[in-house]
Structures are given as structure tokens and as C-alpha cells.
Amino acid sequence: MFKKIKKIVVVLTTTVPILVSSFIMPNAASAEQTPLGVTQVVTGMNTAYALKSDGSVLATGYNSSGDLGDGTTTNSLVWKQVIASGSGVTQLATGECTAYALKSDGSVLATGYNSFGDLGDGTTTNSLVWKQVIAPGSGITQLAAAWDTAYALKSDGSVLATGDDSHGELGVGSSSSLVWKQVIAPGSGITQLAAGSHSAYALKSDGSVLATGNNQYGQLGIGTTSNSLVWEQVIAPGSGVTQLTAGNRTAYALKSDGSVLATGDDSYGELGVGSSSSLVWEQEIAPGSGVMQLAAGNLSAYALKSDGSVLATGYNSSGGLGDGTTTNSLVWKQVIASGSGVTQLATGLSFSAYVLKSGGSVMATGNNQYGQLGVGTTSNSLVWEQVLIIDSTPPTGSYNLSTTAWTTGNVTINVTAADSQSGVKSITTPDGTTVAGPTCSYKVSGNGTYNFVLTDNAGNTCTYPVTVSNIDRSVSVSYTSSVAYTVDPDNTGSPTSGGDITLTNNNTHVGAQVTLQSLTSALSGTNGFVLGVQVEESASGNTAWSEIDNKSVQLPGGGSTVLGVLSPGGTGHIKLVGQLSSLRWPSAQGDNGSMQLTFTAVS
Known part of the structure; x- marks a missing residue:
């Protein structure tokens, strides 16, 4: 056997x-586009901030110096909360890359860039988080900032300031400061502050205006281009001025009759009088205009009228005017229609502009290189679009x-x-x-x-x-484990076959490839018998043959032989076939023998 x-x-x-x-x-x-309770919007170089009625502060945009105050230096493309509700914050102000928050207790928080002492904390180290820089009980009523200098107006009329004084912007003789120090004494009658590019302005209760600092473009309005290192009167008492604002190269004053005075550069039409710069304060918008608020950007200006319409003039290559073009305007033009509900204007140094509406929602237009519009992209906008919504x-x-x-x-x-x-x-x-x-x-x-x-x-x-749900590793092939098979060729050499062994793939999901790994045989006393292995898959009718000599102990080719593939759930047959070799038939006449087969399935 x-x-x-x-x-x-x-x-x-x-x-x-x-x-x-x-x-x-x-x-x-769906995302809410309802009023948010925003009470103030401010913007610096490439960052914007929104103060809500609950004291929380949202911010978006540039953050490499800690401008957002969220503990990172990662820019944000959307508005995110950076000061929690209940903080007591009542007012915001921004410099170039520094932000300030005034609280109801008179304390001031600040975050961001500090190389010039912008924070006023006695160092030149940036802060990535909002930190207290002025203690409670200070009596501060208003903040103003631009570039690397910040100002704080107190209830007694005195003014504190910190930061860069390279152009005389502190008004104390070109002496920069790393801490908040008094630059205008109490009893001065100051009621409002405004800051421009290395220059500062102070409105007094008598209608006069003081200014100090950079005057390269005549933005102080004193008839020269010489900087001023000290605060000096630039508009006389009784002027009727009710609000000041300043941009990069220009300054503006709103009067109680609705007229607007301005001074400085007009290269891009920022004065709104046809590109005609001025070294002195001149009327640019006539009385009775209905203008009730002004805002000045880098090279552009905006005016809010009592009917809710907004006028703008100046630089527009990033869409900062919001008129659907990138063409500068040399004159004041309407960019938001009447009845809009706009209550506040805000613009900064990055050629983008913002308006706050009566419901507390915010619209913006212009430069969005660092995500300062807060719309989730860095694409500029050429028109005014709602930018501060609740994404829930x-x-x-x-x-x-x-x-x-x-x-x-x-x-x-x-x-x-x-x-x-x-x-x-x-x-x-x-x-x-x-x-x-x-x-x-x-x-x-x-x-x-x-x-x-x-x-x-x-x-x-x-x-x-x-x-x-399509993974099935449970491959199982069943077969007859042992079959006795007798080969008894007759004297005529007719083949005799038998030993039909059935294999079934029990996995109904995955096909099984059947490979004959080894087959050994040895027939003593005969030289005329040939072994053959036949695999037939019933599903396809395909038959594969492998013929092995009776004296061989290796498969054809010396390795494993693929006999066929059992389809999922398919059945195949393996037969050991014995027959007489035509070459060896004479010597094999009358021979007989038997064989025992054992199979092992390896999955």
C-alpha cells in the first residue's frame, strides 16, 4: 500500500x-444668520475683533504675534471667541498687531506685538494671551491705538500712552515708553482720542483739536510737513467738531452740521476731492450731508449717514470700497444704500472695511489675505457681505x-x-x-x-x-480525508479510474484557489503505471490535469501546481487516475496494486 x-x-x-x-x-x-449682539467692531493690520453685549470678544485673521490672544500664533480664517462672556469688556481698540480691551472696572487687557512697548507691561516681549496691562480703578473711559502706540483717555481728561515715539506720537518729545505714562495732564478737557500712522489726535470739549507725531503728508493739518514732538492745537475752539478719525496719511474731523474736514495725502483719492492733497484742514463734505460717523483706513475713508447709507472714497485695489470693482475712487461715492441699518463703521490698515448693523450682525469687504473677514477663506471680497454669523x-x-x-x-x-x-x-x-x-x-x-x-x-x-461588512476571513474547504483506491488495469491496457474526492468551499463569499503542494508515490515491482491528478470544478466545468510518473517524488516543474479555483460555495473533484503507459504496457500486463490518499487543507 x-x-x-x-x-x-x-x-x-x-x-x-x-x-x-x-x-x-x-x-x-442650518447656520444662523441672525443678530449676534455685537456692539463694536475694530480692525488692525490684518486682524478684526467684535465685542458682544455679553462681554465676549470674537476675533479672526492674522495671529503670528499673538494678535488674537488665543494662546497660539496660528491664523484663523473664521471668527472665534478669544475672550469669554461675562468678562466685563466694554470697548476695544487695535494697533498694527496689538489689541486692547477696556473693562467696566477701568482695567485694560492687551495681547499681541510688543517690540516697542505696545502693551505697556514694561517689556518688549509679545503676549499670546490677553493680559492685564492697566489695573482696575484707573478711570479710563476710552482707548485708541495705531501702529505701535496706544492711548488711554481718563475721566479726568488726562491721557496715558505707551509704545513707539519715534515720530513724536506720544507728544512728549520723542521718548518711547515701555509702560503707560501720562502724556496729557488732567483737566485738559479731552473728550475723544484718535490715532493714525505714527500720529495722534485729541478732541477737546471746546471743539478744539490737538495733534502730535508724524506729519510727512500734512496729516496734522498745520500747513507744513514737519513732524510735531509735542501736542499742539491744529483746530481752533468753537469748530463744532464732534468726532475724529485718522488713517495712514490723512485725518478727518466730523462737525455737528454734518460737514467733514480733512487734511493730508490724497494720492489715491482718500480725501475725496479729486486727488488734491492738503497740508491744512479743509472742508471735503458740505454741511447738511447727514454724515454722522467717520472711519479712516490705510488709504481710504468711509462716512455713515443718518439714513443708513455709507459713502466711501480712496484706494480700492483689494475691493475695500465694496463697490464691486478694484478701481480707486477720487470722490465720495455711495457704497451701501440707505435703509441698510448700519450703525457703526470700522476699518484698519489692511484695505478691508467692516460695518455693524442694528441687529448686531457684521458686513465686510476688501482684503482677506489672512482671513480677516472671517469667512473661512483667504479670498478678497469686492462687495459687502455678511461675515459674522453663527455657524451651528x-x-x-x-x-x-x-x-x-x-x-x-x-x-x-x-x-x-x-x-x-x-x-x-x-x-x-x-x-x-x-x-x-x-x-x-x-x-x-x-x-x-x-x-x-x-x-x-x-x-x-x-x-x-x-x-x-465585506471582510470574510473564515475560509473553509471540506473534503474526504481518506480514500482507498485500487488500480487494476486489465490485459488490454484500458485505464481504470476512481477515488473521486469531493472538495467543497464552505465560504459563500470568497473563492478558493486550490494548489497541489506535494505528491509522493512509489510503486514497487512495476514500471508501467502512471499517476495523474485531475481537478474539476463543477460550477464551471473546467478541468486541470497534472501527470506524475510513478517513480517521481516531485510535482511537475519541481514546485506547487495550481489545480483550479473553487468559486464561493463551489464544489470540485480531485481524482487520482491510474492508467497503463503505452510505452510500458507490455511489462505491466496483469499488474495490480492499491493506494491510500490523505489530504490536508491549508487556508
């Missing part, structure tokens, strides 16, 4: 179709799988998140890894539901489940 050992190796093969599906969280509210909608998700066919291998889940409001911040995978951006891939080795957490830039999150 001769024993033969066979091994059946199962190899799994699959195709790779792709399935794309989407998932939306049920009952997700979580992101939505979609996914595809690397394969949807049955497989014994791993499956990769590719997830994409989307958020039309604030944009996608990150995706957290089921193992807790946070991947920045709107896409991620995650490999799984078993069936189940895998939860991804999608987060937008406003902090909204949703759990996004993906179910995988």
Missing part, C-alpha cells in the same frame, strides 16, 4: 469596485471603500468632510488620531461600524459612522 499526502492551499482573490455614499446628521440646523451646523461627511467586494484582506475607509460655513478643521479617526483638513484614510481589518468625528472651524462636531 502506498500513501500519498496532498495539501490544498486556499488563496483568496477579489475585485476592487468603489462605492461612494454620503451621510448627513439628522435634524442639523456640524460638518457633513461622505466616504468610499477601497473595495466593496468580499475580501479576506483589509479595507481602507476614505472619509471626506464638508462644511459650507466655517470650513472643516479636522477629522478624528476611530483610534483617536486627529487629521487636519477635510480628508482622511483609515484601514480596518474586520467588519463593524467605525465612528469618525468631524470638526469645523467654528467648533461644531458630528459623529460620522461608516459600516464595513
Whole structure:
């Protein structure tokens, strides 16, 4: 009796179709575009801030110096809370890359750039968080700042200041300061401050105006281009001036009759009189205009009228005027229609502008290089658009799988998140890894539901489940373990076959590739017998043959032989076939023998 050992190796093969599906969280509210309770908007070089009625502060934009005060130096493309509600903040002011917040107790917080002593904390170290720089009980009623100098008006009429004084902007003889110090004495009658590019202005209760600092373009209005190192009167008492504002190269004064005075550079039309610069204060808007508020930007200016309309003039290459073009305007033109509900103007040094509406919502236009508009992108806007909204909608998700066919291998889940409001911040995978951006891939080795957490830039999150159910590693092939088989060729050499061994793939999902790994045989006393192995799959009718000489102990080719593929749930037959060799038939006449077969399945 001769024993033969066979091994059946199962190899799994699959195709790779792709399935794309989407998932939306049920009952997700759309982003609110309702009033937010904003009471003030201010903007610096490339950052904007909004104060809410609950004392919280939102901010967006540039942050490399800690401008936002959120503890990082990462820019933000959307409005984010940087001071919590209940803080007591009542007023904001901004310099170039520094921000200030006045609290109801008279204390002042500040954050950001500090190389010139901008914070007034006695150092030149930037601060990444809001810190107290003036103690409670100070009596401060108003803040003003520009570039690297900040000012604080006290209830007694005195003025404190800190920072750069290289152009005389402190008004104390060109002596910069790292701490807040008095630059105008009590009893001065000062009622309002304004700061421009290295210059400062102070309105007194008698209508006169003081100014100090940079005068390169005649922005002090004193008839020269010489800087002033001390505060000097630039508009006489009784002028009727009720508000001051200053830009990069110009300054403006609103009078009680609605007329507007201005001085300084007009190269880009910022005075609104046809590109005609002035070294003295001149009337640029006539009385009776209805103008009730002014704001000056880098090279542009804005005027709010009592009917809610807004006029603007000057530089417009980034869309800062909001008139749908990038063409400068040399004259004042209406850029927001009457009845708009606008209550406050704000503009800064980055060629963008903001308006606060009566409901507390905010519109903006212009430069958005660092996300200072807070709309989730860095694309400029050429028109006024609502920019400060509540994004309470979580992101939505979609996914595809690397394969949807049955497989014994791993499956990769590719997830994409989307958020039309604030944009996608990150995706957290089921193992807790946070991947920045709107896409991620995650490999799984078993069936189940895998939860991804999608987060937008406003902090909204949703759990996004993906179910995988096409992995089947339970490959099983059943067969007859032992078969006795007798070969008894007759005298005529007719072949005799038998020993039909049935193999069944019990896995109904994945096909099994059957490979003959080894076959040994030895027939003593005969030279005329040939062994053959035949595999037939009943499902396809395919037959594979492998013929092995009776004296050989190796497979054809010296290695394993693929005999066929059993389809999912398919049945195949393995037969050991004995026959007489035509070359050896004479010597084999009358021979007979028997064999024992044993199979081993290897998955």
C-alpha cells in the first residue's frame, strides 16, 4: 500500500469596485444668520475683533504675534471667541498687531506685538494671551491705538500712552515708553482720542483739536510737513467738531452740521476731492450731508449717514470700497444704500472695511489675505457681505471603500468632510488620531461600524459612522480525508479510474484557489503505471490535469501546481487516475496494486 499526502492551499482573490455614499446628521440646523449682539467692531493690520453685549470678544485673521490672544500664533480664517462672556469688556481698540480691551472696572487687557512697548507691561516681549496691562480703578473711559502706540483717555481728561515715539506720537518729545505714562495732564478737557500712522489726535470739549507725531503728508493739518514732538492745537475752539478719525496719511474731523474736514495725502483719492492733497484742514463734505460717523483706513475713508447709507472714497485695489470693482475712487461715492441699518463703521490698515448693523450682525469687504473677514477663506471680497454669523451646523461627511467586494484582506475607509460655513478643521479617526483638513484614510481589518468625528472651524462636531461588512476571513474547504483506491488495469491496457474526492468551499463569499503542494508515490515491482491528478470544478466545468510518473517524488516543474479555483460555495473533484503507459504496457500486463490518499487543507 502506498500513501500519498496532498495539501490544498486556499488563496483568496477579489475585485476592487468603489462605492461612494454620503451621510448627513439628522435634524442639523442650518447656520444662523441672525443678530449676534455685537456692539463694536475694530480692525488692525490684518486682524478684526467684535465685542458682544455679553462681554465676549470674537476675533479672526492674522495671529503670528499673538494678535488674537488665543494662546497660539496660528491664523484663523473664521471668527472665534478669544475672550469669554461675562468678562466685563466694554470697548476695544487695535494697533498694527496689538489689541486692547477696556473693562467696566477701568482695567485694560492687551495681547499681541510688543517690540516697542505696545502693551505697556514694561517689556518688549509679545503676549499670546490677553493680559492685564492697566489695573482696575484707573478711570479710563476710552482707548485708541495705531501702529505701535496706544492711548488711554481718563475721566479726568488726562491721557496715558505707551509704545513707539519715534515720530513724536506720544507728544512728549520723542521718548518711547515701555509702560503707560501720562502724556496729557488732567483737566485738559479731552473728550475723544484718535490715532493714525505714527500720529495722534485729541478732541477737546471746546471743539478744539490737538495733534502730535508724524506729519510727512500734512496729516496734522498745520500747513507744513514737519513732524510735531509735542501736542499742539491744529483746530481752533468753537469748530463744532464732534468726532475724529485718522488713517495712514490723512485725518478727518466730523462737525455737528454734518460737514467733514480733512487734511493730508490724497494720492489715491482718500480725501475725496479729486486727488488734491492738503497740508491744512479743509472742508471735503458740505454741511447738511447727514454724515454722522467717520472711519479712516490705510488709504481710504468711509462716512455713515443718518439714513443708513455709507459713502466711501480712496484706494480700492483689494475691493475695500465694496463697490464691486478694484478701481480707486477720487470722490465720495455711495457704497451701501440707505435703509441698510448700519450703525457703526470700522476699518484698519489692511484695505478691508467692516460695518455693524442694528441687529448686531457684521458686513465686510476688501482684503482677506489672512482671513480677516472671517469667512473661512483667504479670498478678497469686492462687495459687502455678511461675515459674522453663527455657524451651528456640524460638518457633513461622505466616504468610499477601497473595495466593496468580499475580501479576506483589509479595507481602507476614505472619509471626506464638508462644511459650507466655517470650513472643516479636522477629522478624528476611530483610534483617536486627529487629521487636519477635510480628508482622511483609515484601514480596518474586520467588519463593524467605525465612528469618525468631524470638526469645523467654528467648533461644531458630528459623529460620522461608516459600516464595513465585506471582510470574510473564515475560509473553509471540506473534503474526504481518506480514500482507498485500487488500480487494476486489465490485459488490454484500458485505464481504470476512481477515488473521486469531493472538495467543497464552505465560504459563500470568497473563492478558493486550490494548489497541489506535494505528491509522493512509489510503486514497487512495476514500471508501467502512471499517476495523474485531475481537478474539476463543477460550477464551471473546467478541468486541470497534472501527470506524475510513478517513480517521481516531485510535482511537475519541481514546485506547487495550481489545480483550479473553487468559486464561493463551489464544489470540485480531485481524482487520482491510474492508467497503463503505452510505452510500458507490455511489462505491466496483469499488474495490480492499491493506494491510500490523505489530504490536508491549508487556508
